[in-house]
Amino acid sequence: MRLETAAFQGERGAFSEEAARRLLGRRVNVLPCQRFEELFRNLTEKKVQAAVVPIENTLAGSVHENYDHLLHHDLPIVAETSVRIVHNLIAPPGVPFRNIRRVFSHPVALNQCLNFFSSHPRVERISFYDTAGSVKMIMEEKPSDGAAIASELAAKIYGAHILKRGIEDDRQNFTRFFLLEPAGAKPRTIRGAGKRPWKTSLVFSIRNIPGALFRSLGALALRDINLVKIESRPLRGKPWEYLFYLDLWGHREDKVVRNALNHLGELADFLRVLGSYRAA
Amino acid sequence: MRLETAAFQGERGAFSEEAARRLLGRRVNVLPCQRFEELFRNLTEKKVQAAVVPIENTLAGSVHENYDHLLHHDLPIVAETSVRIVHNLIAPPGVPFRNIRRVFSHPVALNQCLNFFSSHPRVERISFYDTAGSVKMIMEEKPSDGAAIASELAAKIYGAHILKRGIEDDRQNFTRFFLLEPAGAKPRTIRGAGKRPWKTSLVFSIRNIPGALFRSLGALALRDINLVKIESRPLRGKPWEYLFYLDLWGHREDKVVRNALNHLGELADFLRVLGSYRAA
Numbered sequence: 001m002r003l004e005t006a007a008f009q010g011e012r013g014a015f016s017e018e019a020a021r022r023l024l025g026r027r028v029n030v031l032p033c034q035r036f037e038e039l040f041r042n043l044t045e046k047k048v049q050a051a052v053v054p055i056e057n058t059l060a061g062s063v064h065e066n067y068d069h070l071l072h073h074d075l076p077i078v079a080e081t082s083v084r085i086v087h088n089l090i091a092p093p094g095v096p097f098r099n100i101r102r103v104f105s106h107p108v109a110l111n112q113c114l115n116f117f118s119s120h121p122r123v124e125r126i127s128f129y130d131t132a133g134s135v136k137m138i139m140e141e142k143p144s145d146g147a148a149i150a151s152e153l154a155a156k157i158y159g160a161h162i163l164k165r166g167i168e169d170d171r172q173n174f175t176r177f178f179l180l181e182p183a184g185a186k187p188r189t190i191r192g193a194g195k196r197p198w199k200t201s202l203v204f205s206i207r208n209i210p211g212a213l214f215r216s217l218g219a220l221a222l223r224d225i226n227l228v229k230i231e232s233r234p235l236r237g238k239p240w241e242y243l244f245y246l247d248l249w250g251h252r253e254d255k256v257v258r259n260a261l262n263h264l265g266e267l268a269d270f271l272r273v274l275g276s277y278r279a280a
Numbered sequence: 281m282r283l284e285t286a287a288f289q290g291e292r293g294a295f296s297e298e299a300a301r302r303l304l305g306r307r308v309n310v311l312p313c314q315r316f317e318e319l320f321r322n323l324t325e326k327k328v329q330a331a332v333v334p335i336e337n338t339l340a341g342s343v344h345e346n347y348d349h350l351l352h353h354d355l356p357i358v359a360e361t362s363v364r365i366v367h368n369l370i371a372p373p374g375v376p377f378r379n380i381r382r383v384f385s386h387p388v389a390l391n392q393c394l395n396f397f398s399s400h401p402r403v404e405r406i407s408f409y410d411t412a413g414s415v416k417m418i419m420e421e422k423p424s425d426g427a428a429i430a431s432e433l434a435a436k437i438y439g440a441h442i443l444k445r446g447i448e449d450d451r452q453n454f455t456r457f458f459l460l461e462p463a464g465a466k467p468r469t470i471r472g473a474g475k476r477p478w479k480t481s482l483v484f485s486i487r488n489i490p491g492a493l494f495r496s497l498g499a500l501a502l503r504d505i506n507l508v509k510i511e512s513r514p515l516r517g518k519p520w521e522y523l524f525y526l527d528l529w530g531h532r533e534d535k536v537v538r539n540a541l542n543h544l545g546e547l548a549d550f551l552r553v554l555g556s557y558r559a560a
Contacts, residue, residue, distance in 0.1 A: 056514070057514070058514050058516075058519040058520065059514065059516065060514075061344050061513055061514050064341050170516070170517075172516075172517055172518075172519050174519050174520075176520075210501070210504060210506045211501040211504075211506075213497060213507055213510065214494070214497040214498060214500070214501035214507075215501075217493060217494040217497060218494060220494070221490070221491040221494035221495075224490060224491075226490045226491075227493055227494075228520075229512070229520075229522065230493065230510070230512055230522075231512055232509070232510055232511055232512075233341055234336070234337070234338050234339065234340075234341050236338075236339065236450070236452075237450075237452055238452075239338040239452050239454050240338065240454075240456075240508075240509075242509065242510075
């Protein structure tokens, strides 16, 4: 059994840490990174054996920064998972709910708990750089009127108390995470991946000519390969041209997917497979 | 001639104000709004006659929040423009460059001037909520060591001094803006729009069935209608399903576009045209 460490972005207790434990087991060592750049650098330099990054949320959409990082690093996607985002109101032990006047969290989390704030108008929302980091801060500074919004894991790690569970407006709030490894790492068994179907993620760019995207999707559709997702990102240095990120059903080594990738390669200026992995 | 006011998000001097003046003339009245929600509400309630919103940047990508607002409001797109983002280092008059130790601006702007910061390591980057707002702040507080990064217009409006012009890393930095009006407003003449070709923006969703996106793009491609842009956004309440925003060449009243929209309507669960306007 190898002793391994997984990097994630955020403070201890972030939803990314929850995803890392789900993918690699509850006892995996973790390395929190302040920024995604740092996480990608740590994995590229093999200071860690794996990294877990959020790629999209069902309410907020894609994490575009990470699409850009995937393009610029050769770090294959080897697994995915999806974590339901449950926001909890968290305070230092002994601080009762009636004392709370200020709530700290990441702006995205604050915006996902608007019903809570409208039914408690006495409470002020204060933006903080991180959800779990806001729990860490209130446990260090112990404001008598302050609380944080974060995961249950964050409350546990910092020894804080959950005042209200599940205060998010929308329960259909999931974040999808990728597990990345250095290129050429030995294939691993992912917990619970079982025999779930394969997905493949890729990125390509096409010349700006009529029907180019239609023809590119045809390379898949005409082979009955199904698209899961398509995402466009601006192409740096070529204003108003785009890269496309695709997720499709199938493994890159399946014959039909291989043929489709060859066909797509004929149409694309640039094509790279980011990884094949079991669907979450 | 009607006396009109255009809303934009940000402080006076924001790049959005520059876009508004370019679209509506230098002397248009403007209403700065703190948040995009407020801007959309002001236009819906006809407190202003027009609003200007950023929709994508060639480096940072789409402004997804505004795609979501376009979906939820019936405020047609009547024009577009593209503004080159020139970042300037701005200080109160009399503060020389050698004194600058702290630079305030929106995090996106700070991140677009990394070469400047690496060649001046003595200068600290400090995140602020707005580019033009950072100029307003340094002119109010007059720190002896502080500067801001913002537009030339912001320097002019607040009477500040430009210490260095064009400190952005990448000159291919453009933001595309939409001009929105209340539904049913009288068509207007947009300055400089001349006889430039028409574009149409629309949003649709499709059932999650094999080849659905391919067939949808076929409704356009098989009629030789060219796609300018495609963007996906999560469909609220339906995890891992998406809405698609498309820009195509042509006017919604062109016969071929009308046919394509009818065809797309047969395939889509939902389809709405957001507007036809002259290309920038």
